[in-house]
Amino acid sequence: MTDSRFRDRARYWRTPLLPGADLVTAEYHEHTFAPHWHEAYTIPVIEGGAECFRYRGTQHVAATGSVPVINPGELHTGSRADEEGWRYRVMYVPVDFLHELAGEIAGRAQPLPWFDAEVIHDLDLARRLARAHRLLEADADWRRAAAVPESGASASSASPLAPCADPLAVEGSLLDALSTLLTRYGRTREAALGHGPNDPRVETMKALLAADLATPLRVADLAQAVGLSPFHATRLFTQATGLPPHAWRTQLRLQRALAPLREGATVADVAAASGFTDQSHFTRHFRRMFGVPPGRWQSS
Numbered sequence: 001m002t003d004s005r006f007r008d009r010a011r012y013w014r015t016p017l018l019p020g021a022d023l024v025t026a027e028y029h030e031h032t033f034a035p036h037w038h039e040a041y042t043i044p045v046i047e048g049g050a051e052c053f054r055y056r057g058t059q060h061v062a063a064t065g066s067v068p069v070i071n072p073g074e075l076h077t078g079s080r081a082d083e084e085g086w087r088y089r090v091m092y093v094p095v096d097f098l099h100e101l102a103g104e105i106a107g108r109a110q111p112l113p114w115f116d117a118e119v120i121h122d123l124d125l126a127r128r129l130a131r132a133h134r135l136l137e138a139d140a141d142w143r144r145a146a147a148v149p150e151s152g153a154s155a156s157s158a159s160p161l162a163p164c165a166d167p168l169a170v171e172g173s174l175l176d177a178l179s180t181l182l183t184r185y186g187r188t189r190e191a192a193l194g195h196g197p198n199d200p201r202v203e204t205m206k207a208l209l210a211a212d213l214a215t216p217l218r219v220a221d222l223a224q225a226v227g228l229s230p231f232h233a234t235r236l237f238t239q240a241t242g243l244p245p246h247a248w249r250t251q252l253r254l255q256r257a258l259a260p261l262r263e264g265a266t267v268a269d270v271a272a273a274s275g276f277t278d279q280s281h282f283t284r285h286f287r288r289m290f291g292v293p294p295g296r297w298q299s300s
Contacts, residue, residue, distance in 0.1 A: 005029045006049060006085035010291045012300050014262075015140045017171055020094040022258070025137060026291060029085030033078035034288040035243065039255050040092040041113075042070035043181065045129045049086035053078045056117040062086075067120040067129060069181070071189075075242035089133040093178065101175070102182050111188040120185055128177040135170045201226040202240040205233065209249045213256060214275040219245065249275075254289050257282070261298045270294070 010026035021040065027048070035054075050063040055076040062068035063081070070076050072095050080086055095112070102110040205222045222245060223233035238244050243251065253274040260270050271282035286294045 004084055006087050008291070012290070012292070012297050013137065013140050015136050015143075017136060017139065017167065018091070018093070018097070018174060020097065022092040023133065023136060023140075024090045024092075024291075025133075026090070027085065027087035028078075028291065029080060031079075031291055032288075033076075033291065035075050035077050035247075036251055036254075036289045037073050037075050038070070038092055039072055040094050041072055041098055041115075042076075042090060043093055043129065043178075044068055044088045044090040045126050045133065047087045047089060047130065049084040050081035051078055051086040051088070052081040058117065060117070060119050062119045065121070065123050065126050067122065067126055067181070069115040069120060069185070071114055089130060091129070091133060098178065098182070101178055102186060105179055105182060113182055113186040114189040115185055115187065122184065125177070125180055125184065128173070128180055132170075132173040132177040135173050139167070139170050199236065199240060201228070201233075202237055205237050205245065206241075206248075209245060210252055213249070213253050214273060216275075217245075217249075250285055251289070254286055257286070257294070261294060264298075267294045267298070 006027035006029045008028050008031045010024055010028075012022055012024050014022060028051075033053075044062070044067065046062050046064050046066050046068070048064055050061055051068070052059060052061045053068065053076050054060070055068075055070065055074070060068065061081045098113055099110070102113045204226050208222060208225050209217065219230040219234055222237070223230045226233055226236075228236065234244060237248070241248050253276065257270050257274045260273065261267070265273075267283070268279045271279045274282065276282035276285070283293050283295075286297070290297055292300075
């Protein structure tokens with residue numbers, strides 16, 4: 001009998017047609033994502049199998065054809081829902097991009113878009129998102145091939161490659177998919193969460209944790225900054241973010257490590273600058289969050 005399980009593999013890439021975004025085409029069977037968060041909107045389309053994940057205190061299952069959107073900064077996990085594993089395409093869309101698009105749709109400034117925790121079951125939306133992702137990926141492949149001349153040829157003498165698609169069509173498909181998501185399912189943060197801004201003491205602790213990621217901190221430092229005992233400061237932070245301060249800081253270190261990796265810095269240098277004890281420590285945490293080691297992420 002043929003083994004129908006998916007393999008663990010992921011390809012990260014970028015495109016100038018969606019500035020600042022990371023995109024991934026991946027499939028997983030064995031890998032389990034530890035609790036983590038992203039600074040962007042996570043907009044996946046499940047193309048095969050099923051993923052289970054914990055989000056906002058509830059276990060969810062995203063089956064083939066579903067769209068399990070995760071809001072920026074919100075804690076979630078990820079693993080296979082059955083023996084098959086799962087295959088998906090994901091756009092990590094920058095907050096500013098989606099916020100501006102919401103304003104363009106409404107014709108006036110809008111609050112920050114937010115999405116409910118429930119998995120979206122909308123085959124039409126899934127098709128639009130998957131099509132946009134495929135076109136963006138094909139365009140990115142064409143751009144990469146066009147930038148690398150054939151063996152033995154200079155960049156100026158290499159034969160020009162015809163674009164795989166009209167950029168207008170690619171961008172049109174992207175805007176169609178994201179605007180459909182916003183108009184059908186977009187809400188505001190206050191309406192979705194049912195409360196106002198975060199406790200300012202939590203924001204103060206976040207700012208202290210983020211100020212210099214390579215500088216060691218103690219819980220007492222956070223507690224002193226907000227006028228609480230170490231116990232109460234830790235409890236307040238954990239209740240607000242879903243992670244204790246040290247784990248939240250690790251997530252931020254990983255997010256901030258992406259830019260220097262993208263610019264070509266060595267994994268060892270990035271690990272040291274990000275405040276990890278050594279390269280293996282950095283690699284272990286990076287793989288748990290992004291599904292691939294940092295070296296492979298960087299090369300893709």
